[in-house]
Amino acid sequence: MTRLLDARTSQNASTAGSMNGVGLTANQNVLIGQIGLATAGSVGAIRVQLSGVATFFVFSGGFITLTLFAVRGTEATDPIVSSNRIQLNPGATTPTNTFTLYLVGSDYNPESTGELIYSLFVHSTINVNRIGPESFNGTAYSD
Template identity: 35%
Template sequence: MGRLIDARTSMNIDAMSPTVTDFFPSFVPVLMGQVGLNVPPDTTGIIRVQLTGMAGLFSSDPDDISTLILTIVRGTSPTDPQVFLSANNYNPEEAGFHTIEISAADYNVPAPASGVLAYSLFGMATSAMIGRVGPENLNASAYTG
């Protein structure tokens, strides 16, 4: 049976907004959630991390397909090792509010020397016509055994 090491939640936008006030810049990764799990450097056994999250958006490009790329990395930078990647496409006739649910896992994770195991959720749009309306969150739980 597994043993819980730590669990954390990052809530960037807590509820869906009925109005769009913030848009993703085109082709620029935007931090949407970040957690730091307390994992002792001397943790033995296989460490595994379960990740869940959510991203709410408003697609409004009337002329082209809009894509929101979501990535979860082990670390704090968009260039750190990817744990999850999804591309979510929206046709012009699908304009409106959308919610993307995320479920991912990281298996056989090395114990961090610093004692903090960080995960970050980034969103990157292919069009400046994708609004950030929420919710935006990232949850992580680390187990061993």
């Protein structure tokens, strides 16, 4: 029977526009969420489900790539568990400059010493504003 081990949320902004335009500098990996999932007492394979969301305002046209990615660990260089990317040309192909990026992923049977740390990062190829909502969620299960 499946057993819930832990569930956590890292919440920066609950509603649209609530971050009031926090700047995101081009070509930098920026930490926007981090959770620690307790896995002590797990039996069999651990399974982790992750989800995240971030919304951006892009000032001007031009080609842009926005990437949202989750790692097992605390650094952007740790193993990537899940990622999502959008490439667009604001103004040329869309009627708005507001873009929401979602992440849904899973991690199967990670090694654990009692706690698994997951971090959510965002990367943009040009300067944009983070406007919200912005959150990161994780749930760990075992057999």
